Amino acid sequence: MNRRGFLKRAGLAGAALAASRLAPAWAQAATVPTVEEVQDIEHLNGGLMEVLGIDFSKLEPSDQVTINAPEIAESGANVPVEIVSELAPSEVRGIHCFVDKNPFPHIFSMSLGPKAAQTYFATRIRIGETAPVRVVVETADGRYLLASHVTRVTVGGCG
């Protein structure tokens, strides 16, 4: 066995060993946990109250908002997130992003102007540990539409 092959195998074995010591079941298999398995509504509510003045119970889960983000990110320091909605920009008052388990759950807020051609926004965010990414689209008629997407993070991005 050459050096490269050895290191590769040693690394894989080490990763498997490390994973087997973690408690949650989803962490042992190479699967992405569900939103319910990794959410932290209480911590998220802190961010929601601060930014929107409402808590999680006021958000309406909606398929009119789509989050495109990786299911697994090797590094949480730079996770691409793309937000798309079929709603016209004029129907959208604001777009807000949160991550349940980040030390500061609020990631950004933004609004679209008259020159926005679509309800679309993309950026890159930090995810401290495996958790749901939440996008809240505040509509012109006062509703808060919610989309959630879990990104499994191998190395956190806040440390």
Add this chain to the structure above:
Amino acid sequence: MALILIRFSPSKPKKGELVKVSVVVRHPMEPGTRKDENGQIIPANYITELEVAHGGERVAHVNPGRGVSANPLFAFMIKAEPGEVTVRYTDTAGETGEKSKTLKVAE
């Protein structure tokens, strides 16, 4: 002043076509939670306001927080019309930056 890059995709769109405007700002986006090698907290320094305009009219206004990555990317969709795209930002240290790029449109 930090470097700002603006890219259009497609780069020479036809009139009326959708164009993705990607903006990258070279900025540390320090969240204020990290420590240096001496265990001292690195003070927060991140962009708090970013405004994008096309032909003098607003495309979007972004309020990033600590959770946006270093050297952040922001992307938006506009309709292809000739005109200048302008980006302005302000960070927590009070620094500002501005950059413009002209969108050329094929008839």
